[in-house]
Amino acid sequence: MKVVVTGGAGFIGSHLVKALLERGDEVHAVDNLAGGKRADRLHKGAVYHDTDIRDTGALDTIFSGAQLVFHTAALPRVQYSIEHPEETNDVNIGGTLRVLIAARDAGVKRVIYSGSSSAYGDQEVMPLSEDMPARPKSPYGLQKHVGELYCRVFSEVYGLQTVSLRFFNVYGPAADPNGAYALVVSKFIKQALEGKPLTITGDGEQTRDFTHVSDVVRANLLAAESPLVGKGEVLNIGAGRPVSINTLAQLIGGKTVHIEARLEPRHTAADITRAQTLLGWKPEISIETGIAELKTLAKL
Numbered sequence: 106m107k108v109v110v111t112g113g114a115g116f117i118g119s120h121l122v123k124a125l126l127e128r129g130d131e132v133h134a135v136d137n138l139a140g141g142k143r144a145d146r147l148h149k150g151a152v153y154h155d156t157d158i159r160d161t162g163a164l165d166t167i168f169s170g171a172q173l174v175f176h177t178a179a180l181p182r183v184q185y186s187i188e189h190p191e192e193t194n195d196v197n198i199g200g201t202l203r204v205l206i207a208a209r210d211a212g213v214k215r216v217i218y219s220g221s222s223s224a225y226g227d228q229e230v231m232p233l234s235e236d237m238p239a240r241p242k243s244p245y246g247l248q249k250h251v252g253e254l255y256c257r258v259f260s261e262v263y264g265l266q267t268v269s270l271r272f273f274n275v276y277g278p279a280a281d282p283n284g285a286y287a288l289v290v291s292k293f294i295k296q297a298l299e300g301k302p303l304t305i306t307g308d309g310e311q312t313r314d315f316t317h318v319s320d321v322v323r324a325n326l327l328a329a330e331s332p333l334v335g336k337g338e339v340l341n342i343g344a345g346r347p348v349s350i351n352t353l354a355q356l357i358g359g360k361t362v363h364i365e366a367r368l369e370p371r372h373t374a375a376d377i378t379r380a381q382t383l384l385g386w387k388p389e390i391s392i393e394t395g396i397a398e399l400k401t402l403a404k405l
């Protein structure tokens with residue numbers, strides 16, 4: 106089966122490309138390499154299109170004959186979106202709209218959209234369930250939420266099957282350890298490798314629901330097949346077990362230093378009942394196992 110992964114040269118997209126190749130699909134990756142080009146994220150056997158998702162004409166050709174589109178491409182950093190609201194809006198909302206139009210026009214069976222827990226913003230009640238109103242606190246969170254709304258509207262108005270998966274703090278091999286906005290797990294691993302103290306923002310008691318990338322990939326594959334979704338449903342994809350940044354630092358090991366707190370939600374925890382019910386999915390990799398794997402890979 107022909108399938109397309111937008112953002113296929115990115116962290117999550119590249120793991121998805123690998124899994125799809127392994128099950129024998131004809132895999133096309135659409136990526137303009139805005140997130141950089143890394144050899145460890147390119148897989149032999151996939152067709153790579155160095156293309157911007159906003160290029161509708163090019164998408165029409167690439168999507169022709171495809172059954173599934175996994176839409177992971179985005180400019181996915183909260184801080185970057187605060188500094189560049191227009192550019193990120195253009196890619197994260199405008200790009201998503203163009204992907205949906207091209208999928209509709211090409212007769213794609215289903216679009217699986219990479220949503221984000223950042224749509225929730227700060228909520229009073231934990232765990233976060235999909236029925237709560239979205240209260241994004243950044244342009245990025247807002248943009249990712251609008252993408253979900255567009256997916257639902259395309260299902261309702263045009264009959265295109267869509268499903269949105271809200272990922273919670275994804276980590277794993279090939280995540281990006283560089284840059285000011287690197288996600289905390291890969292940043293800590295890099296600091297530990299360099300013999301530097303792990304920089305914990307604020308008191309470190311803030312919690313996150315760290316989710317292993319292989320669990321995220323499995324959720325995508327199940328969402329592509331499940332007969333119970335396809336009408337724009339939104340599903341949390343999280344480990345369902347919040348862990349503090351201090352605990353994460355202990356698992357990685359080494360010295361720590363506390364730096365200034367950031368504007369960020371205090372706690373994030375996913376209620377994963379809906380994904381369990383509609384996809385038959387549950388996370389399999391604990392944070393202890395995932396971190397141990399990363400430490401082995403990094404020779405820490």
Ligand SMILES: NC(=O)c1ccc[n+]([C@@H]2O[C@H](COP(=O)([O-])OP(=O)(O)OC[C@H]3O[C@@H](n4cnc5c(N)ncnc54)[C@H](O)[C@@H]3O)[C@@H](O)[C@H]2O)c1
Nearest residue numbers: 112114115116117137138139140157158178179221272275
């Ligand atoms: N990593 C996480 O913890 C996390 C959490 C929640 C949601 N998500 C979502 O998952 C998706 C993938 O995230 P990731 O961590 O793999 O990010 P990533 O930056 O590693 O991958 C995104 C890819 O999209 C590509 N891209 C950006 N703009 C593009 C454009 N205009 N045209 C074509 N390609 C473009 C980039 O080059 C990059 O390869 C994103 O939609 C993100 O919002 C990620």
